[in-house]
Amino acid sequence: MADKKIQLAIIGATGYTGREALAILVNHPHVEVRHLQSLEFVGEDVVDVFPQLIGRISLKITKPDVPAVVRDCNCAMLCVPHTAAAEMASQLLKGGVRVIDYSADFRLLDVVEYNRTYNVEHKHPELMKDAVYGLPELHREKIKAAKLVANPGCYPTSVILAGAPLVRNKLIKTDSIIADSKSGVSGAGRSLNLRTLFAECNETVSAYNIGKHRHQPEMTQELSRLAGTNVAVLFVPHLIPMTRGILSTVYFDLVKKMDAKEVHSLFSDFYKNDYFVKVLPLGKLPNTGDVAKTNFCHIGVTIAPDGKLVVVSAIDNLIKGASGQAIQNMNVMFGLPEEKGFY
Amino acid sequence: MADKKIQLAIIGATGYTGREALAILVNHPHVEVRHLQSLEFVGEDVVDVFPQLIGRISLKITKPDVPAVVRDCNCAMLCVPHTAAAEMASQLLKGGVRVIDYSADFRLLDVVEYNRTYNVEHKHPELMKDAVYGLPELHREKIKAAKLVANPGCYPTSVILAGAPLVRNKLIKTDSIIADSKSGVSGAGRSLNLRTLFAECNETVSAYNIGKHRHQPEMTQELSRLAGTNVAVLFVPHLIPMTRGILSTVYFDLVKKMDAKEVHSLFSDFYKNDYFVKVLPLGKLPNTGDVAKTNFCHIGVTIAPDGKLVVVSAIDNLIKGASGQAIQNMNVMFGLPEEKGFY
């Protein structure tokens, strides 16, 4: 399959996730970008929307047009709002197009939880059971064959990767996890919002949606599946004055005393075949700058003097937390090496 | 007059200029803030809009209501868009309220130039001749008696103060001035705008409106008045990734050779009675951080090895470039020391 080009459409291409996907895809030897569709900037060339791509691609933005995608493409990335994504996915799948959905529409397994969390009624619950949660480090085999991949949220990516080795090995108490995450502002997207104006969020830091963020159910679902039992996470996001990056500081109670070396070995072993997850040497802690504009997740583990286990993970929210992970998923789906096209 | 309280209204109080004015006024011993009016946040207490003021003031935001201002106040600050300002000013003046207008409606002397620059028809050209351009360092005496003060633009404040001593003393060529200004993002205001989203303007710098910015006529008008002849300024603004501040680097050709000491003496002498303008010691250049959250303008002068005179001025665009200057004007109008209420 790898010698056949991927004929790709991006629907909702003019936000940050579209931009970031393209910035990688212009280097991808196996992908031909066939359609860039959006409700905005219709008729403009993509380089007028994103001048950083000048001279590297040239394609007109067209209105969302699923039939055209079905006609020309074998893969589509959906960077559209939830509910709209479910509609499009349904049509694309019928047309034989494999779908990578950046929205939340197929991340949750339970339609009741979805409806409650997003305060809407899911349009295509029948598709939910076949969707694969697109965290390749956990679900690689299923992604290979998937027709519909639910690209994870940015915060869940960072928190799940920090907790996966622990819950799978039943090393921690499942009712006392706290994930204190710090995100750059690009996570709020490119739509107009008083809160994300430069003069509002520069030189300040704040917490928001304490225990009520929509990404919390996604974290608990995935960690619970890994644990084989219910896992609760108290998730507290913060907005900090930088453009890119999420640092998650995750607090765990060990069920039995372990030293840092043991925990470090466990993590290193767990991720030993995952190119994009790097467990830092013991004693080192990650920072978001080191993973900026990359698809890497850096993880550091520490045991505090009081015995508490603190795991810190760092990703670029727009890459490993969105567009890079989508391309990683695409590579897996089409039988390519996971890192193909990445620099 | 100074022993009588200033009864103040701010119309358009919920933008950055309103916030900055209030942050100073809560300390002002001679001002009672009577009305805070806005089209937004009506019914909310001002501290809900600007939590930094919690515990220092409490007042409900009400809809714009000029008659209430006439009834209760002897001074009004207009932080509303141009054209709206002219309408309100007219009514306030009729009601005997002294007006400090932050908009551009009364900055230009020539209605034709105004109409051309702002691409509207001036609603109250009859008021233009009595309005005073509110740069106290140049027009202090007229401001004392003024009923209507046109608070200067942020960029013009920085450029005019950099050029005033030179043009008044006829030391420079009047056809080759270049003002290259660098502004923080708050200058674009608090309204929603893709361009001022954090993720759009952080970690980047750009020029805009080269030679076509609406503040250019204001600079040339004031410098021409001082020179007694037509002065041309090529004004090139830049947006840089910080919240507050304008640095203007202004390039002049001297009509005859002067050394740096002479120029420095000239500036020091020119501003010797101006508390809010500080001419830095020879050899020092200003930066915007040093004047942040203050009403000061710092000026440094240099003569380059090739003989070109370079004057650099730094202000806080929201204080000396807007709300601080308005309060300075108010102090002058009401017979108070210029620095009263400032920290």
Add this chain to the structure above:
Amino acid sequence: MADKKIQLAIIGATGYTGREALAILVNHPHVEVRHLQSLEFVGEDVVDVFPQLIGRISLKITKPDVPAVVRDCNCAMLCVPHTAAAEMASQLLKGGVRVIDYSADFRLLDVVEYNRTYNVEHKHPELMKDAVYGLPELHREKIKAAKLVANPGCYPTSVILAGAPLVRNKLIKTDSIIADSKSGVSGAGRSLNLRTLFAECNETVSAYNIGKHRHQPEMTQELSRLAGTNVAVLFVPHLIPMTRGILSTVYFDLVKKMDAKEVHSLFSDFYKNDYFVKVLPLGKLPNTGDVAKTNFCHIGVTIAPDGKLVVVSAIDNLIKGASGQAIQNMNVMFGLPEEKGFY
């Protein structure tokens, strides 16, 4: 006492804490700054070191000279490294000068803990018992009479104020507190350090010293004193890309179920007489921008859906976390209103 001028010396005046103290003190009607002493910049005027003060003060920096302070002053602020501070404090106290020490030398009550934490031997343990921990909200009465005030650390100020109402009222478990703090870079001081270069810490976030920061013993000591029992805090500091501010997100387990209103009432009541601590309305969370360049601490309280109590506090690390608190302490010591001199 209030009608007598405070004759003040600042020793170690050329770092950020000296600068911030002066920026407030130039407005303080009861303080005369008599000596600014430092090992650096000796012989320069303070305005050459801190150009933001130009025109507001003029004083030569001199070498540290305790006898001169004893001769001329009734109050000294020590902004020097720990151990050096203890030496100077001893001499100043003998000379009858009241001392506000910004260092850690007199914050801990237990000399063994001090020696262990700072890895030195305390030079003047005999003074420790009379030193007062200078958090006026907790120790106001003792500060009034104190000869030696230990100005709290920046992180402890934010964490202790977030926890004080809870531990004093025995509402929380004392063995499971987590304080996840986010600090601006100025907290690292003005000395040269690869880690605090702009290009190293801009656009990145990292955790450091997990469970091992020197401020942790200070927090646990003060909270334990309030609780009347041992309190453990896991303290995890983070460096974020902004200049000023600390946001502490503090996680507590309630000993019995309470709703948010009850907790909010408790906090409001606890701080009802504290001008510089503002408990935000229920539903609001603080941010550091709102307290920047002020001596305020803003506190928000939330109970997460899972019952965990999350208290968020925001301060300016250089003001309420250092120089502002020192001036607040000075005001208390000299019988002045706490907010005197502040804007």
Add this chain to the structure above:
Amino acid sequence: MADKKIQLAIIGATGYTGREALAILVNHPHVEVRHLQSLEFVGEDVVDVFPQLIGRISLKITKPDVPAVVRDCNCAMLCVPHTAAAEMASQLLKGGVRVIDYSADFRLLDVVEYNRTYNVEHKHPELMKDAVYGLPELHREKIKAAKLVANPGCYPTSVILAGAPLVRNKLIKTDSIIADSKSGVSGAGRSLNLRTLFAECNETVSAYNIGKHRHQPEMTQELSRLAGTNVAVLFVPHLIPMTRGILSTVYFDLVKKMDAKEVHSLFSDFYKNDYFVKVLPLGKLPNTGDVAKTNFCHIGVTIAPDGKLVVVSAIDNLIKGASGQAIQNMNVMFGLPEEKGFY
């Protein structure tokens, strides 16, 4: 030659230029990095110095050792201070190693000008005549055969590319050019410096070295060579609060009236074969964010209403202004496509 691997050494590898070179080189299919030498971090693996490279390279930092480079390499990048670079270059060239020197030692053609500008005596003036100024857009043919390439300064790269089409075509006055440049802080390097501490340069902007920066002679030399006559540039650099990027706003007087279209055509034509220089469509102005972490230079041209020509160029100071340009030069020297290895 392209099928033979480039065996590369980087001497002075632990600063920002070394880091940036490596971040590109880990993807370069024709380069084997054989030596990373530095006075600092000796014995550490490069990924401990630059954790962003974890999993992509592993090599111990060794002390500077020119004989080892001669033994193992056919190409060396010198990221060491001027004067040290000349010494090493001399030995490397004798050993048959081709040299790309990031320092200023071989940028100027005139030893007297060099000695004056850098206030030292050049150690190897005999090598100056054979060194090639490594701006491939101007000197591509000479670079192909060069043994010694002088990698240009960051500011000169941005200013020369903005002026080259104009001076070569004799369209502008050569005595009135002003280059007002705005640089991110990484340009100051990774050494300790009070001025580049985060808390010193965040949220502020300043001009420095007006008309006296060491990069000015480099600009005038190259523009003069192109013009065939003496060209003077008044160069005024500014430091702005961002990590990467230089925006140069360059002011020119046209010798005869031209419209913007003509100037734009001239630029487009001049750079039509240069992959890394993109002339933006008429009406668009560049920003540094769009070229961050790339080797591109974006150029926008405008004619102001008063007839002044304003050219704005944007580069990443660490890539096109340093390490990327060095790799571009290396590609040219070794017969590879210029863009090889870049993403």
